[in-house]
Each structure stands twice: as structure tokens, then as C-alpha cells.
Amino acid sequence: MKKNFVHLHNHTEYSLLDGFSKIDDLIQTVSDLGQPAVAMTDHGVMHGAIDFYTSAQNQGIKPIIGMEGYIAPNSRLDKNKEKNPYHITILARNYIGYRNLLKISSIAHLEGFYRRPRLDKDLLEKHSDGLTILSGCPSGELSSYLKQENIEEAEKSATWFKEIFKEQYFLELMSHKGIEGQEKINRSIVEIGKKFNIPTVVTNDSHYVKQSDAPLQDILTCIYTRTNIKDPKRLHMEDTSYYIRSSEDMRQQWSELEEACDNTLLIAESCELDLDLGKTLLPKFPVPDQMTSIEYLKKLSFDGLNKRYDNPDKKLTDRLNYELHIIEETNYADYFLVCWDIFSFVNKRGILSAVRGSAASSLVLFCLEVTQIDPVERDLFFERFLNIERREMPDIDMDFADDRREEVIKYCVDHYGRDHVAQIVTFGTLGARASIRDTTRALDLPLSLGDKLAKLVPNKLGINIKTSLDESSEMKNLTINDHDSKNVIDTAIKIEGSVRHASTHAAGIVISETPLTDNVPLMRTTNSDENSIPTTQYAMKAVESVGLLKMDFLGLTNLSVLNSCIELIKETKNEDLDIYKIPIDDKKTFELLSNADTFGVFQLESAGMRNYIQDLKPSSIMDIAAMIALYRPGPMEHIETFINAKYGKIEIQYPHDDLKNLLEPTYGVIVYQDQVMLIAQEFGGYTLGEADILRKAMGKKIPSVMKAENDKFTKGALSKGYTETQAKKVFQLIEPFAGYGFNKAHAVSYGYIAYWTAYFKANYPVEYFCSIMNSSTDNPEKIGDCIREAKKHNIDVLPPNINASFSKFSVEESNKIPSIRFGLSAIKNVGENAIEQIIEERKENGKYNSLEDFSIRTDAKYCNRRNFESLIRCGSFDEFGSRGGIFNASEKIINVIQSQTRIRESNQSSLFDMFGESVDNTIQKFEIEKEDTPLKEMVMWERELIGVEFTHNPIAEELKSQTNHIVFASEITKESISKKISVIGQIANVKDLKTRRGDSFKSIQLQLLDKVVETVVWPDVLLRTENLWVLGDFISINGTLRERNGITSLAVEDASKYNFSKNQEDIDSETSITNEDSILVQKETNPTINNLRVEKAILETKNTEPLIIKIFENNDSEVAQKIIQDIFMLIEDSPGHSEVNLHVQSNNKIVNLLLPKKVEISKILKDRLVEIVGEENILIKQ
DSSP, rough: OOOOOOBBOBBTSTTTTOBBBOOOHHHHHHTTTTSEEEOOOBBSOOOOHHHHHHHHHHOOOEEEEEEEEEOSSSSOOOSOOOOOOOOEEEOSSSSSOOOOHHHHHHHHHHTTTTOOOOOHHHHHHHTTTTTEEEEOOOHHHHHHHHHTOOOHHHHHHHHHHHHHHHGGGEEOOOOOOTTTTTTHHHHHHHHHHHHHTEEEOOOBBBSSSSSSGGHHHHHHHHHTTTTOTTTTSSOOOOOOOSOOOOOHHHHTTGGGGHHHHHHHHHHHHHOOOOTTTTTOOOOOOOOOOOOOHHHHHHHHHHHHHHHHHSSOOHHHHHHHHHHHHHHHHOHHHHHHHHHHHHHHHHHHTTTTTEEEEGGGGGGGHHHTOOOOOOSTTOOOOOGGGGSSSOOOOOOOEEETTTTTTHHHHHHHHHHHHHGGEEEEEEEOOOHHHHHHHHHHHTTOOOOHHHHHHTSEEEEEETTOHHHHHHHHHHHHHHHHHOHHHHHHHHHHHHHHOOEEEEEEEEEEEEESSSGGGGGGGOOOOSOOTTOOEEEEEEEEHHHHHTTTTEEEEEEHHHHHHHHHOOOOOOOOOOOOOOOOOSOHHHHHHHHHTTTTTOOOOTTTOOOHHHHHHHOOOSHHHHHHHHHHHHSSTTGGGGHHHHHHHTTSSOOOOOOOOOGGGGGGGTTTOOBBBHHHHHHHHHOOOOHHHHHHHHEEEHHTTOOOHHHHHHHHHHHHHHTTOOOHHHHHHHHHHHHHHHOOOOOHHHHHHHHHHHHHHHHHHHHOOHHHHHHHHHTTTTTTHHHHHHHHHHHHTTEEEOOOTTTTOOOOOEEEETTEEEEOOGGGGTTTTTTTHHHHHHHHHHHHOOOOSSHHHHHHSSSSTTTOOOHHHHHHHHTTTTSSSOHHHHHHHHHHHHHHHHHHHHHHOOHHHHTTTHHHSSSOOOOOOOOOOSSOOOOHHHHHHHHHHHHOOOOOHHHHHHTTTTTSSOOOOGGGGGTTTSSSSEEEEEEEEEEEEOTTOOEEEEEEEOOSSSSSEEEEEOHHHHHGGGGGGGTTEEEEEEEEEEEEETTEEEEEEEEEEOOSSOOOOHHHHHOOOOOOOOOOOOOOOOOTTTTTOOHHOOOHHHHOOEEEEEEEEEEEEEHHHHHHHHHHHHHHEEEEEEEEEEEEEEEEEEEEOOSSSOOOOHHHHHHHHHHHHGGGGEEEEO
């Protein structure tokens, strides 16, 4: 009888650097080979442990959960430069070992992370119970000493592990080509094993499942390390034997060490890990007065009921008791109490919130003030959220104002404990386009080839390469006719879907009763510093599988906009508004929606939605909710029926008269999943709990399950007196909808948010637009769109101004009309922190009177060359002179800012503390050129930095007046595809290309007022318009918008040169600024210094080389003060063009200060300075 073998050292795709084994493929291969067990030992992580465990259990394979750890040579806490950590193979033998492995892995990440998650021997010793240790690969401590021929240290290492782990320590043997000294190391390992009676074990260090996968694993490693297969220095495996080999192969290779092979079976037999993945691990909420959780929940719920309703009737109390009964039956009282606790904090802090999904259908949550929507009033039933038949933990997904989400997370950490709260990891995988591009680079083929092939992938959600080949004939032809293309596509298909990186889930939060590491491994947050709360190593599904409470805390920008708007209304109008109490029948709001004026309105902004909203003319929140539910693939085909039925243009039709009461509110159209459940109850005799199971089954579309449900539905319908034909008709009607239909409670929740945003836009437009702009400060394009929309509402947006603007956009009175002032932190390259400091100085000490005043008062830490020039270029300093002149002087101004900052921050207290009192600290007036920057360039600056131009631009003004042509690319939407449109723009780029038949055509980049539109002039049109396509010219184009592989372009059908009403040469020559913040620059013939006119000609002939003065600090403050006063008096008396650098030496430290005044270096000045500091301390730099 042939002996078997168990692979104990295997890397899956979660060994992100070099693992290629998919878990299911790994398990299937082990099963096919007839091997009884298999281990998973990824590099430093346990990401795939639960998936691995369940996949193996499903195949009848014993799962052995482990990890290849990194063991620090000294302490895991030492984070200085050190040699690479050693590798070690750790296996969990039982549940105690599994728990210890969770802790070891977590601590290695949270405490020991330095390039890699590192553990140490102290940690292993502390958590040694239930673990089996293998000495590791050639990078292990034992093998590393043997490579160095340091037998003594190798033996010390082996005996230490034997002493701690006793018979559960094995010396690991493996053999692969390309490993230097492998055979010699193995012989030494065997000798040590015999000498100290330590058993040996054979592993194969698999990184891929099949030998044929070796080239793909090499490609994947090249992708992660950003190299290619032709690079001889790349990280790669010399051998192709790192796969799941058969038992026969392994035993044949190691025939001389049969016992080492037998030990794989011995270890596997000793591993008995049983994970209870069906349990629920809710945190136990602390309740008062020795009450149980459900008793306390009932008390809070009925208290809330009496607060929400005046004299609640029996219908309400029955509904509440019913929900509480289901919560008690399912043991979720603590879950609801945790939610109540979180929302108590949220509501107390005034954090705007909403609840997504079916949770809004709970009266209990409404009474607890977790939700703000009355489920009874909105006819929402509880079973869609929670029912006894479907015993799954319900989802209570929470939306918070996105700028306050971290506040809620911090509360949870503080309240429940840092060891009990974590975020959840998620994994990015290689999608179709990324696979193609990355494969091209890894194969060392031209990147243009990868780009070309990637662009041929259709722009569809979830598209893969195989489907792309079916849908794109061009891609298919390339793989047939071009060898390189075929190589790329064939390889990319095989690596597509591989895990590429770990990141933090956008919303997921987990809260536990006991420390999280009792049940999940943790790691440092992937996108933050070590002080942030940790992230689980398990993804969302695995976290749910182990039974932990998982919540979604999602940051919603629209809630931040609403909160900001309410604060602005309080500030500008002194009105206190409660968003939950605003009228829901506001006429102005529904007029705004009926006019499709939905820019900035939650869920209703898209061009397609605007069209439908305008046709629908909603008159209630439920109309809005229905449109949100219908506007998605599948239900969209019913929108016109819904609208026409509402207005009586078509007769409302019902699948059966008995369903009229269920479908009448939605005009006979099934809009919500909830209606599917009610139909199953009414027609098929289901309970609502059973109907919820039916809904989920329809979504999964499993044929065997669907047949069973169809039979059950038909049987139920027959028992209620319906015919089989009627039953089948209704079932076929609801079957497709259950999969793509919308949850009613979710739609209603979002309907309210949509209504609130529309309400504030209709009633407080200035404050609302200001709030939208503040939510988009890092998106100049969005701000540009928003400003253009505001102007449509006759709202003035004032340009950035160093003395009028704040960090954020603000509401400002302009000619007694509320306007919006541009916020300085929205300027590209500036930064909010820098602006806050500049604004704070202005608040404390008044407006900046001049550039000189700004230079003296501004700190160089917050005003550097980059952000200062950005402020200049967008017009923030226009009141102090010509923009171009200030820009040209920016280097001098920055030098003064830096010099003034050094003076203030210098430790030379005895020399400089008295400056403000004893010396006039004014600086020489900057010479600003009068000639301004060309208008075109200023417009370009503004568009680049703030997304829109404020400078008066005659060209733009005339184009904006066009009513029959599109001049903003943002007005071209997906709904325009295949339709004829007319545009006017400027030719920004022209490419001459050839069709496959060799005919000439042109690819044109047409610059509209906001961005570029790709335009194509095909051969037939080019023949008629050859002379039009001149770079820089303005062109009027009629054409059809086309989409190909997700890329839209305008196919020209007719074109002509656009002629401005005013001569363009006159327009181009205009350079004046006409915005309201500009002032006339003084037209002086000669400059002035200290209010005295100076002859320019004389100044220009003077020496302009820098003057350096060296002084030494001593302990005599009176002498120091006298020196400073004398130097400054000389500088005041000798104005000129030469900079003065003061070198102050103190305690072997020299501080270099650029003084704010410039001087004329004359013989008289030098002689007088010699008298003060000595000749050796004066230097004129040549």
C-alpha cells in the first residue's frame, strides 16, 4: 500500500509578494491527489484562514491553519536597522493553538512591524501552547547559521525550540534548485536532528498549485516588485518545483528519509482544529439595575414610543411588541442596545446621520432614535430587516456626515476599548484592464501595447477578459494576428482576479465583547499610522463567519453638506433649523425637482435622472423614493410606465385584482423588493419570513432552489384558490425583479436625503451652494461646475482675496446681496493648514495693508514659494498691484518672508527681542512691475488652480451666450451618446492618423470652457474640412457622440470656423483685470523709499552685491542693543538695492538672517560699520 504525504508549508495568493495559489484550487488539487490534509502558511498573515478552513471542510480535507512568521534576531520591539528577520513555520494544532496564533500574528503586526510583521522568541514562548513549529525554509534561523557554518549557534537555536516546544518542534527539510548549499544544509539538519533527538519533516514550500503555474507566479512577482521577466536581478525562483506535488513524487525524492515524510502524516494527525463558525459573539451591553438586555431594550423602546407619538394606539404598541419578540427570539437585544448607544452619542453631538438598508423598517430603531423615518407611516414592514425564519445577524448600516465619521469611530474605541474595536480589511484584485497593463510590463513588452489592449475592454461593471474577447472583435483579431497581443491576453486571463493588495474597508467596523484577538488576527491600518485603530486581517465575510458584530460606518458627503448648510444659515440668518422637522410638502422644493434643477441634489444629479424627474414631477417623498428605486439596470424599463400611469396617460394594470392593494401606491409597477415579499404572502401563502428567504433565493438564481420555491409558490397559490396558470404568471413576474429590485426602506431613507438637499437648495441657495463648494475643495473641476450652476441661480461668486477670503468658501454681502466668497484652501497647491495660519494672523492683527505688511507678518513655515505663487496666480493679491508684476517679484517677497521668520524664531534673544521696540522693523517697498500678465495666461492660471476663471474673458463671455451650442464639456453626458450635438471649442491638439485602409483622418482635442472633448474627423468629412483644423482656432462642430470601449468621442459631421462678434486680435490684446477686487496700480515715474522720491537712474548705478555683517552675541544686553541700533540706523540712512545678511554667532552656532531693508554700499557706510563691528566682520560678496 502506497504511503501518503501532507504538504505543511504552502503559500496562497494572500502571500501578496509571491503566492499564486487560489484557495479553492489548492484544496481541489489536494483532494484530487488523495492527500488527507493540507496546511496554509502565508507570509506573516492569516488573511485566508477562514476561507481555507471552510473550503477544506467542504472537500473532506483536514485544514491545518498556520503562518510563515518572521522572527526578529533580537526583540520585536527593536526597530533600528538590523539584518533580515528569520523565517519560521508555525502550525495551529488545536483551538488553543489557533487562539495563540491569532495573538502572535496580531502582536507581530501591531508591535513588531518593521518592514515586515515580526515576532520574537519571547512571544513564541508566551503563546506556545497548541502550536507545532517547523524550523523554517533556508531563510530560517537554523538554516541561516548552517549557511554560515556556525554549527554552535545552529545547535543553540535547535535546542532552544526543542526545550520550549518539546516533541512539537520539527527540523524542516526542503530541496529546490538554485538554493545555494541546500544539500549541505539538509545533511547538517539531519545530523543535528540525530544528535539532539529532534524529528525531521519534509516540506515543499509551494507557491503555486501546478507546475505549469510557475511562469504565472513569476509574472505576478514581477508585477508586485515592478520589474520584468528579462531582469536577471529580479526576485524570482530558479526552480519550477514549488507546487503541490503528488505523494509519490515527494516520497520518491526523499526516499532516503522516509521517516521525515511519515512525519507529515504524524503532524497532520495531531492537528484537530474545530472552529464554531455558526456562533454569535455580540458585545454584552452593560445594563442598569440588574436588568437583562431585552428588559432594558423594552424599557428604552417604550420610552421612545411615548416620546415619538402622542398617545400611541394599539396598532403601534402591538407592532413594537412584535418586533421586540423577534429580537428576543433571535438574541439580538445587545446588538440593538449597541446601536442605541452609538446613536445616543451621535444625536447628542449633532452629527447628521441616516440608516441605509432595511433597518429603517424597524419601529424599535425609530423609537431608539437610531432612525428618523417612521416605518408605520411609510408602510415598512419589519420582516424585511429581521425575521425568525432567516436567523442571520441583521445589517444596520449607518451613514454619518463624512467629516465626522472619525468622531464616531473614536467614540466606539473610547467607550468599548481599543482592544475591542477595529476596522476591517478588504482586498484589491487584478481587474481586466489592470491585468493586461501589468502583464505587458512584466513581459517587458511596449506599454503602448498594454494600453491599446486595455482600452479594448468594454466599459462594463465586473467585465472580465474572456467576456471582452467575445464582445470586442478588435481584441480577438489582435490575439489571432499578433503574437505579443496573444501572449499578453493569454497570460492576463490566468492572473486576472488575483489578490493584489490589502487595504482598509471604506465602512466596515467590528466591535467585540472580549479582546478582538480572541477571535480574529489584527494588523496595522493599511492607510494610516501606527496610532490608528487596527484592522482585522480577516475580510468582511470571514469576520461575519466567526460571529463578530460587524457594522458599516459610511461617511456620506451629502450629510456633511447639509450640516454645513444648517450652520451657515444659523450664522447668516440666525435661524435654528432641525433637519428632521423641516416641512416635507414644500412647494418650492417640488418645483425645483419638477424643473430638473437637480445639480447637487442627492441621487438625482445625473442627466438621465433629470429627464425622468422632470417627466415625473414628484409631489411627495414617496415619488422620489420610487424614482431612486427604479433608476437602475432592470427596473429602468418600467419608469415610463410608472410616470404615464401616475398621470393617467395609460391604464393601471395589475397581475391580478387581488394584488391591487399592494401595487396601487406604485401605479401597478413592482418597485420594491418588499412588494415581492407581500405578493408571495398574499398570493403564495408564504409568511413574510419565508417570503424573505424566497427573495434571497431569487437573487442567487440557483436552479434547484428556484424550482423548489416555484413548486412551493404554486402549491400555496392553489391552496388559496388560484389556478396554476395564475400562479406561474405571478411567479414569473416577480422572479426577475427580486434579484435587482430595491429595498423600500433604503429607497425611502435616500428619498429623504434627496428631499432635504433639494429643500435647502430651493430655500437657502446661497448657503447650500457654499456648502457644496466646501465639500469639494480638493476637486477644482467640481468647484468650477458648482460656480457655473450658482451663477444660473443669480448667485455671485467672488474671487479669492487675501483680505476677504477665509479658508473655506464663505457667505458675504456684496452690494447688499448675499454672495459666496471663494475659499483660499480650495486653491490648488496651497493647503488648508497654511491658509488657516494666514487667516488667523489676519483675524488677530487686521487686514494686510500691503505686500510688505504681508511679508513681515507671515510665517515662512506656512508660506512657501509654491503656495505663495498659487495665491498670486489666481488673483488673491490683485489689490496690491498687477498680477504679473507681483508674480515676478515673488522670489524677493519669499526671501523677505523667510528672513522675517528667521528673525522672529532666532534664539538670539539678547539681540533681537528688542527689535520691535528699539528699531523700526519696516521693510523697503517692493518694486512691482506695472505691465500685467496677458489675459489668456491669467485665465489659464485660474482654470488650472481653481477650476474656473474670474478674470473678465471676452471670449468666454461670448461663448457662454451661445444657446444652440454646447460650450461646457460637463454638459455632455452618457445620455448624449448616439445623439447629434453641436459644440464650440478651441483646437488644443491635432493628430494625423491613418485608417486600416490607409485613409487619412484626424484626432482632435477640442478645448471647451471647462475641459477637453476628444473629437474625430473621419476621411469623408476631412475631405470637406481639411483647412479648418488649425491649432488654436475656434471651431463650431456638429456631430454624433460615440462610445467605444468606454471611451466617448465626437464624430464630426460638419464644421466651420467660429467668428467672434469682436475681432479676436482685439480680444487677445486685452490684458485689463475687471473683477471687483482689482485696483489701479500707481503710475509713478520713480519709486519711493520711506516716502522719499528716489531717482531711478542713480539707484541703478549703485553696487547691488550682498553685504554681510558678522556679529557675536555676549552676555551684555546693553552692548548688544547698542550694536543693533547702530546697524539699523546706518541701514535706514543708506537705502539702496543690496541685500544685508546678518551672521550672528553664539555658542559655536551661526544664525544667518536676511534683514528686511536693502542698502547702498558706499565708502561712508563701510567706514561706519568698521567702527561698530570691525573690518574683519564686514564682507561684500562678489
